[in-house]
Amino acid sequence: MTEIVCKITCNKCGHELQEKERVCPNCGSKKRTMHITAREELHIATSERLKIKDSQLPSNKKLRFDLIQGSVKSEITPNKRAKIKRVIDKNHDSYYEHVEDYDGTVLHHCEEPLSEHYGHGSAKKTSDNSHKPD
Numbered sequence: 001m002t003e004i005v006c007k008i009t010c011n012k013c014g015h016e017l018q019e020k021e022r023v024c025p026n027c028g029s030k031k032r033t034m035h036i037t038a039r040e041e042l043h044i045a046t047s048e049r050l051k052i053k054d055s056q057l058p059s060n061k062k063l064r065f066d067l068i069q070g071s072v073k074s075e076i077t078p079n080k081r082a083k084i085k086r087v088i089d090k091n092h093d094s095y096y097e098h099v100e101d102y103d104g105t106v107l108h109h110c111e112e113p114l115s116e117h118y119g120h121g122s123a124k125k126t127s128d129n130s131h132k133p134d
């Protein structure tokens, strides 16, 4: 089952960055690469991220909605770029992940209740809380 892990690194020197670090503390570059590991490793070159938080909730449950959209270099189709969209919507118990190349070929598609997505996933612990159900 797909396990999603996000990692951000500096485009210039490869230093691993925290999400809140806008500038690389190592070399000062502002260019970042987001790596999403999901069955295959996807390197998102240009990405958008939208997070909606509910400040009334405890910190580990604040994140209600998490969207990532971008262009990736797919390792399934070498030298090809692909489009990825992943949406986690905790309020609607919804998980959506879609990867397709620019010819429209779907490389990966996953759409299911978030609780099920997590339920039959591996028990592997991850520091990324964003896709855990409450």
Ligand SMILES: [Zn+2]
Binding pocket: 010, 011, 012, 013, 014, 015, 024, 025, 026, 027, 028, 029
């Ligand atoms: Zn750097």
